[in-house]
Amino acid sequence: MPLVRLPAGLRVSVTVVTLVVLVVIYVPLLLVLLNSFNTDRTFGWPPPGYTTHWWSLAWHSEGARDALFTSVRVALAATAIALVLGTLAAMGLRRTRFFGRNVVSLLIILPIALPGIVTGLAFQNGFRTILGLQLSLWTIVIAHATFCIVTVFNNVQARFARLGGNFEQASMDLGAGPFTTFRLVTLPMLRSALLAGGLLSFGLSFDEIVVTQFTASSTDRTLPIWIFQNLFRPNAAPIVNCVAAALVLFSVIPIYLAQRLSGDAAEAMTGAR
Amino acid sequence: MVGAGSPAISVRGLSKHYDQVRAVHGLDLDIEDGEFFSMLGPSGSGKTTVLRLIAGFEPPTAGTIRLGDEDVTDRAPYDRDVNTVFQDYAIFPHMSVLQNVEYGLRVKRVAKPERRRRAEEALATVRLEGYAARRPHQLSGGQRQRVALARALVNRPKVLLLDEPLGALDLKLRREMQVELKEIQREVGITFVFVTHDQEEALTMSDRIAVFNDGRIQQLATPVELYEQPASAFVAGFVGTSNLLDGQVAKELVGEDGTFVIRPEKLVMHAEDGAPAADGNTAVAPGVVREVVYLGASTHSVVELDAGATLTVAHQNTDRSIDAALERRQQRVVLSWRRDHLVALGRAPDPETPSPEEES
């Protein structure tokens, strides 16, 4: 990609600010990493000593592991639902200019545009007060899927916009019915967009705390809930730091994949919340 | 040209309205078997809509479409024995050239060896042997165009629809492909329905041409008829350069009321003193050269007649130097033409009334 030759002054100032901001972004994260080795159970500053004790505890923590699996399960289920609904919505709105188009777009954006506390409270109230249901893993999944739809929708819509509309027509023209066309043409062409959208949706669900707090029963502990419960216990807080540090390190993989797959960095990330 | 039995495509009373816009209005059309048929018109004239209606991408507002003996009006695209070459080719980016070409056979569950054989045959037809394993993004524009063609031809459809397939190619390639397309059509014997806005393209390739404007056919004729005897000022203007004589000018120069057209190459330009005299066969008119445009093979001069009209005169740059022509700018000249080269258009076309009679 040809780069713009920005004037030197602007270039330098932009670079300097970028470096400063990057430092500010990473200092707290490094601090988390450092504290995971801090002998002080309440991360006193400066650290009185260093130990790998917490990492070994974290490694053996069944609660953390269970919470991790719960989070993965919830995120996978929510992502699966979001993939289906987001793709359907994007396909429905494609090439269509019906009166409700804006309404539908707004509706898809709304769950992520409203604060999590609103979405969480609305679902909790809906499930418990109105429907009289017990909160469970499924209530978390439903709530998460709701705000994950937008990431899939955005990615698929961007892909559609880039592809243009003739491929499916070409397929139908060559004798393939709608389902064959979807299987052989639409889906393969959407694959990377779906993967990117799915990964974002997974990440979104995986780290969600607010909506989860409202829609989780007390037995269903996702990783953020586990962190929330344990961060405040002096004996467990350093373990939490280990888990958080490990999460940051491992997060490189999905982010890298998402970016790779989508091919277009901007598209991969829009809606990256 | 007219074959025996029912036409390949028969359209009756076809209309397509989008809200207030009438893209196609009350169209009747027969396209014969094995014909190379072109639909020519400016953008928005409805020609592409007719193509999409025939392909089945959109349902008509009214009217019927028959393919051979079958009424296909309500059938889905995949239920019609027609294939389309898209303007942007719509080659599946995630498949190789071979997979693209095989696609139609694959969804029809043709056995693999058979499908491979036919695909290779089709690639040979479009002179793309050896490209089977390529990916679409590794192909040039012309090659993609051929893949699209092969992908459609391999299904041996009754009718092949081509939606401005040469539009994206550069001029030289376009000329080559025009000839090639025509050859391929002769070779496979399939009815081609070709949509274009390029009059030269249409004239080069077609057996018959339908000129579209405002959702209607203005004239349906062979290329020669279309050029030599345009039915309306619109057709005359769209196909070739039109030199119109109407109103007072017509009265003065032709001697009768009406609108007349004469092609630029039928006009002869003389120096003021060397002009022939008008007689029963020849008409003359003096004027001033306002502009001279050098076009390589020929030169166009724009002459403002004293009578009021402005006519374009074309002359081949054969043996003599073109300097003489260029020096005539702003000079007085006399134009002459054979009276029988003048085509009477009748009244100026009114969009609300049907265009002059289509061929029956």
Add this chain to the structure above:
Amino acid sequence: MSLISRRPGLRVGLLLTPPMLWLGVAYLGALAALLVTSLWAQNDFTGNIERTWTLDNFRDLFTIEVYRTITLRTIGIATLVTVVDALLAFPIALFMAKVASPRYQRLLVIAVLMPLWASYLVKAYAWRGMLSSNGLVESIASPFGLGTPGYGLLATTMTLAYLWLPYMILPIYAGLERLPNSLFEASADLGAGSWTTLRRVVLPMVFPAFVAGSIFTFSLSMGDYIAVKIVGGTSQLLGNVVYDNQGAANNLPFAAAMATIPIVVMLAYLAAARRTGALEQL
């Protein structure tokens, strides 16, 4: 089958039905139920919700002054966080989109996204540590004769701005990346200095991206109740009132009434954002 492909309306209908059922019925239904709940009362003895209609919750909301104070404070903080993030995000997004080489571009995107995976809580606690009396901020600031701002609204603003920064960087980066490079050249060619180019050409064109990012930063700040507990000292935001009422006090109807405030604010915000075309860039 054939029917579906022949009737676009039917096709759209079939495609949109599942997502619309989910969002329109389940989600909007839940929001509507929340509004309904806000019109109910709570039994003081059992803590159970009594399904009798009352406007008491809203009366309290409007008459008790502290709620107005908290609402204004929350909107103020959310605005401040958004402005800070916009100021910080623009240079880094510009660097990513128009200065960095493609390789660095990819690395930078990862670098910006990575913090999002570190737990929100852990990061907030890291800031608590940095802002404490003898913490990192103090040790960095003391040579300049400054100190830590301590726990309070300033600390809350800093922490929230930190937490949501990636949500602002990414849309602006995406917006800038879409800008053709020739624009910069055209502007320079027409004699504009770099600042003029930024102000007259780039900023107006990426403004929708700013708005898109601000929806996140603003909305996330509007609803926060955890970070403010960790670094906010004695201060509280709207989210705390909602949270305390649904949890501690078990007064769901009042929590629901309180939750209508961020809904109204965000709907107004979205309506304004829609005019800029920002919703297309979310």
Add this chain to the structure above:
Amino acid sequence: MRRTPSRGITVVAGAAVLLLGMAACGTDSGDDDKSGGDNPGSEGFTPPDVPMLESLGDPEGQVNILAWPGYAEDGSTDETVDWVTPFEEASGCQANVKPFGTSDEAVQLMKTGEYDVVSASGDATLRLIAAGDVAPVNTDLIENYADISPFLKDQGYNSVDGQMYGVPHGWGANLLMYDTETVSPAPTSWAAVFDDASQYAGKVTAYDSPIYIADAALYLMNTQPDLGIKDPYALDEDQLAAAVEVLKAQKENVSEYWSDYLKEIQAFKQGDTVIGTTWQVIASLAQSEGAPVEAFLPDEGSTGWSDTWMISSKSKNPNCAYAWMDYIASPDAQAQVAEWFGEAPANPKACDSVTDDTFCETYHVSDADYAAQIHYWTTPIEQCLDGRTDVKCTDYGDWTTAWTEIKG
């Protein structure tokens, strides 16, 4: 109640003097007939006739336990923290533990009949008894019951007319903690965080919950007898207003309100805070982290909590449920829970099993006088808990609103 900070909810547990309407103390064990006033459930409170288990049979093979997080640890959070597995091995009852987040949730879940036992707090116990969701407990069938501290037995929040409805689990007090290096002389009264708080302006901390209003009410009870506060959980509007005034004045000097261990320990260690309310467990942890702090029960007494294990009236596994209640009251289990959770065990014999020799002294496990100074957390309701009938008291909703206003 401190419970898991996870739900932040921390409301409310506590011992309800709901029935008795007695001011204070709860030391008058067994004195149920003293109950007076016509606040609801007080006079003429007759619990539904729920049969009591007469004799033990064979264990059913499982027991469903509804517990505050930390009360029934099975090693899933920390491998070394596990007193459920030994129970399963000894009793042959598989224990299915479900932690709950709030007392309301516990009450709701108990109504399903799917749980056999519950660790109920003071604001849940009476509701469960009155609704017939829990059965009287035949304490004769519980071997370890005899060892439970007498001052926890036959209390208004765990018994009706001398009939126990549960087995006491543990209790604790809200203490005053201060930085020994900065705060001098050592304080003796809650005045240090109220009237004298300005001495430590910007360095005072307080518990972040509406229930903390009771601390101010308790202080007023002693300093302003004119207000007529007899029970810190029974405040009429004027009394609440007075408490709010105290807290608003205090807020000027507060650095931050704390809601979890870590936050408070950090604040004391870093010197952001030098004085404020605390729990014994936090004080001990802070000390072990090297913070120069002391925590004590001030002269006025303090607020606190006390929990009880109860058995469902619909229990399908009564024998295993009794086995659990017996087990959790045993010295070993009590020691583990108390040390892990940080509260005084109901069974003083646990003191022989705790790993920390000073634990029982620190937590005043057998100290009846100490326990007598605690006003156990109770949910304030409209009917005055102190027996007054001429005024309406403020309920927890009012307290929540007041707390929001105090914080501003």
